[in-house]
Amino acid sequence: MTTTVFTKGIAAGRLAADALTENFGDLHPPLEAHEALVAADRCYFCHDAPCMTACPTSIDVPLFIRQIATGTPEAAAKTILEANILGGMCARVCPTETLCEEVCVREVAEGKPVEIGRLQRYATDTVMAADVHPFERAAPTGKTVAVVGAGPAGLSAAHRLAMKGHDVTIFDARPKAGGLNEYGIASYKAPDRFAQAEVDWLLKIGGITVEHGKKLGAEIALDTLKAEFDAVFLAIGLAGVNALRLPNTDLEGIRNAVDFIADLRQADDLSSLPVGRNVVVIGGGMTAVDAAVQSKLLGAQNVTMAYRRGADRMSASVYEQELAATKGVHILTHASPSGFVAGDNGAVSAVTFDLTIETENGLESSGETVTVEADQVLLAIGQTLDGAPDGVALERGKIAVDTFGRTSMDGVWAGGDCASGGEDLTVTAVAEGRDAAEDIHAVLMGEG
Structure with a gap:
C-alpha cells in the first residue's frame, strides 16, 4: 500500500500520475x-412524455429512445441534435436528476428512472465517432x-444560423471556443478533450468563422x-465574479473557484497542478x-465546502451534494x-x-463561530455580468431580453448566462441560442 505524505501549504504532485488518471x-x-x-427497453414511450416537457430544449425523448x-x-x-446541437455535452453535464429523469414515470413509480442522459450520450457519441454531421446548409x-x-x-445560435444559410462570425475573448464547457466544468464530467471535439464537429456545418482574442469593449465594439x-447575437456569459466583502481576501492562497477550475481544465499534466492540504470552498x-x-481528487487531504444556508437551499442538486x-x-x-x-508566512491559514440560523426576518447569526484550518480557499459565490455594452438595457444585473431573445437595441439579440430569464445551465443556454437564431432568421428574411 502506498502512503501519501501531505505537506503543509499549496503543492503540486500530491498524488502519483496513475492515481490522478484514475481519479479524473x-x-x-x-x-x-x-x-x-437494455436501458432503452425500460422506456414506456409515454404519449404525453413529462421528460420532454422537463427538457429546456424539448428533445423528443421517447422518440430517440425508441x-x-x-x-x-x-x-x-x-x-x-435537431433540438440540441450540443446534445453530447449536455448528456454529460445536464442535471438530469432534476430535469428529465426526475419526472420519468419509472422514477415516480419505482424510484429508478430510465437512464435518459446516458442513452443520449450513446446516440450522440455514435454519430460523432462516425464523423457524420446530419445537417446541411441551406442556400x-x-x-x-x-x-x-x-x-x-x-455555438448553438451560430450553428442554427449557418444551417439557415447565413454567414456567421463568432468573436471570443479566449484562445479556445466552448465557454464554460471548455473552461468551467469539472474535468471528470467531460474527459478526453470532449468539449473541443464537439466544437470541431459542430463547425463542420460550414459557414462559421471563429475569431479568438476578440473581447467586446476591447478589440471589438458593438457599434x-x-x-x-x-444582426448581432450577444452570448458573453458572466465573466465577472462576486466579491466577498471581508478583510484579508488578498491573502496568498485565496482565489476564485472558476479560475481554479479553468486552470485544471487546461492543464496537460495534472501532477503539475498545485492544491492545498486543507482546502475550503465557499459556496x-x-x-x-x-x-x-476536484481538490480532493488532486490529493487534498481535507476539503470543506461551506454554505451559509441549509443543504436544501443549495443550488447544487442533491445528487451533486451526494457526489461531493x-x-x-x-x-x-x-x-x-x-x-x-x-499564518506566519503571510498566507491564509484558516477561515x-x-x-x-434562518428566521422569519431572514438569515441571522446564532452567536457561535467555527474556525476551519485552510491553506487554500476557493471562492464560488457566484458570477456577474462584466462588460455589458452601453445602450443595452439591463434587468437584475443581466441583459434584458424578451421571449425572442431581443434586447432593447434594434438588431441585437442576447442569450445564455448573460441574458435575463432562464437558469444558468448549459442546456438552457443552448435553447436560448437556438430560439434567438430562429428569430434572427425570421427578421433577416422579412418574416419576423
Whole structure:
C-alpha cells in the first residue's frame, strides 16, 4: 500500500500520475451497445412524455429512445441534435436528476428512472465517432451575423444560423471556443478533450468563422458590429465574479473557484497542478461542488465546502451534494464566512465562520463561530455580468431580453448566462441560442 505524505501549504504532485488518471476518469462510463438496448427497453414511450416537457430544449425523448431500441442510434442522434446541437455535452453535464429523469414515470413509480442522459450520450457519441454531421446548409442568404461569445448559447445560435444559410462570425475573448464547457466544468464530467471535439464537429456545418482574442469593449465594439453585420447575437456569459466583502481576501492562497477550475481544465499534466492540504470552498452551487471534488481528487487531504444556508437551499442538486460527500468532501452548512486568518508566512491559514440560523426576518447569526484550518480557499459565490455594452438595457444585473431573445437595441439579440430569464445551465443556454437564431432568421428574411 502506498502512503501519501501531505505537506503543509499549496503543492503540486500530491498524488502519483496513475492515481490522478484514475481519479479524473469518466464519471459515468458510456453505455455499450447491448447496455443501451437494455436501458432503452425500460422506456414506456409515454404519449404525453413529462421528460420532454422537463427538457429546456424539448428533445423528443421517447422518440430517440425508441430509435435506439430499434437499432438506429444515428437516427436517435439526429432527433436529439435537431433540438440540441450540443446534445453530447449536455448528456454529460445536464442535471438530469432534476430535469428529465426526475419526472420519468419509472422514477415516480419505482424510484429508478430510465437512464435518459446516458442513452443520449450513446446516440450522440455514435454519430460523432462516425464523423457524420446530419445537417446541411441551406442556400446562401447573403446575410451576415456576428455572434459574440463561443460558449453554449453562441455555438448553438451560430450553428442554427449557418444551417439557415447565413454567414456567421463568432468573436471570443479566449484562445479556445466552448465557454464554460471548455473552461468551467469539472474535468471528470467531460474527459478526453470532449468539449473541443464537439466544437470541431459542430463547425463542420460550414459557414462559421471563429475569431479568438476578440473581447467586446476591447478589440471589438458593438457599434462596429452593428454597422458591419446584419444582426448581432450577444452570448458573453458572466465573466465577472462576486466579491466577498471581508478583510484579508488578498491573502496568498485565496482565489476564485472558476479560475481554479479553468486552470485544471487546461492543464496537460495534472501532477503539475498545485492544491492545498486543507482546502475550503465557499459556496453552495455546482461550481463549488466541482472545485471541492476536484481538490480532493488532486490529493487534498481535507476539503470543506461551506454554505451559509441549509443543504436544501443549495443550488447544487442533491445528487451533486451526494457526489461531493462520497468523494470525501465535508459539507458545512449554516456557516457564513466572517474572516480569514493569516499564518506566519503571510498566507491564509484558516477561515472563520459565523454559524447561522434562518428566521422569519431572514438569515441571522446564532452567536457561535467555527474556525476551519485552510491553506487554500476557493471562492464560488457566484458570477456577474462584466462588460455589458452601453445602450443595452439591463434587468437584475443581466441583459434584458424578451421571449425572442431581443434586447432593447434594434438588431441585437442576447442569450445564455448573460441574458435575463432562464437558469444558468448549459442546456438552457443552448435553447436560448437556438430560439434567438430562429428569430434572427425570421427578421433577416422579412418574416419576423
